[in-house]
Amino acid sequence: MPRSKPPASNLASESLTGLAPVVSPATRVLILGSFPGVRSLELQQYYAHPQNQFWRILEAIWPSSAHGISASSYENRSKWLLERGLGVWDVYASCERSGSLDSAIRNAVPNNIAALQLPHLGAIAHNGGESFKHARHTQTLGVPVYQLPSTSPANARWSFERKLAAWREVMQRCGLV
Structure with a gap:
């Protein structure tokens, strides 16, 4: 007799802590994800999958070297990101989750984004819907807030070209392109 899958509520979830922000005093646009996926946590690198x-x-x-920034070390990618006036962090500091899906996030504790004190911050861009659920909080920082399509592989409804166009438009509005 085939065994049935246990209900989702019976699946164990792990207590997880997120990554430190990648920002500098020159950060003009802060890109906020929801919470790092399993691969990103393993490698301690944003967007490592x-x-x-x-x-x-x-x-x-922002086209880069012949080998491409995505093939570069994480340290070089982070430096490259900061040189363009971008910063990266997540809306959640910690949570319980099994796997990498945002829908599995439970008992999330938000990051204190205002505590970053970024003197040149001109906008916040939420990478995906789960992150954008916190827009009411980020809007209190007094800068434009944008929702971007998630870059996650789980967001297969949007083609790369469509995601790129949406991201480029926000970066243009922010004066970075």
Whole structure:
């Protein structure tokens, strides 16, 4: 007799802590994800899953070296990101989750985004819907807030080209392109 799958509520979820922000005093646009996926937590690197299109999209907006920034070390990618006036963090500091899907996030504790004190911050861009659920909080910082399509491989409804166009438009509005 085949065994049935246990209900989702019976699946164990892990208590997880997110990554430190990648920002500088020169950060003009803060890109906020929801919470790092399993691969990103393992490597302690934002957007580390090879199918995540984050680094590819940014490189398409700001073409880089012959080998591409996505093939560079994380340290070089982070420096490259900061040189363009971008910063990265997540809306959640910690949560319980099994796997990498936003829909599995439970008992999330938000990050204190205002505490970053970014003197040149001109906009916040939420990478995906789960992050954008916190727009009412980020709007209190007094800068424009945008919702971007998620770069996650789970967002298969949007083609790379469509995601790229949306991301490029926001970066143009922010004066970075």
